Amino acid sequence: MVGGGGGGGAGGGLLENANPLIYERSGERPVTAVEEDEQVADSIDAREIFDLIRSINDPEHPLTLEELNVVEQVRVQVSDPESTVAVAFTPTIPHCSMATLIGLSIKVKLLRSLPQRFKMDVHITPGTHASEHAVNKQLADKERVAAALENAHLLEVVNQCLSARS
Secondary structure, three states: OOOOOOOOHHHOOOOOOOOOOOOOOOOOOOOOHHHHOOOOOOOOOHHHHHHHHOOOEOOOOOOEOOOOOOOOHHHEEEEOOOOEEEEEEOOOOOOOOOHHHHHHHHHHHHHHHOOOOOEEEEEEOOOOOOOHHHHHHHHHOHHHHHHHHHOHHHHHHHHHHHOOOO
């Protein structure tokens, strides 16, 4: 799913974007009494999805996707009644070779976190990447995503992106 070649990334080498802009993290969302009540059906909203994906680690930098402004709450759309989630993400540079890996990491985090009833659309913010159409096509293809996750090395890299920083 993620092409070989090129420097940078999880394999080492030169970074594509050696000095990215770093953005301030948003505060933690206060948890309400209603949300803590297990008897009340709690609908999933955009902030909840953003909270799931904001701390995903960038594959090239010791920073989160939120800190790099790759994900923002305003680019998350959720319809709990229709069981749909759409996340647009913005790579830090237009030729980012890690775009597919970042999208796959977001998709895997959502697959692992949300009820199975949800249909997920993870895509590049329109007009922000040179290979936007090709990357979006890969991320939308269930068979390609499943095949990518059967690749032990790729799964290890995704899991590193999803692991908590110590």
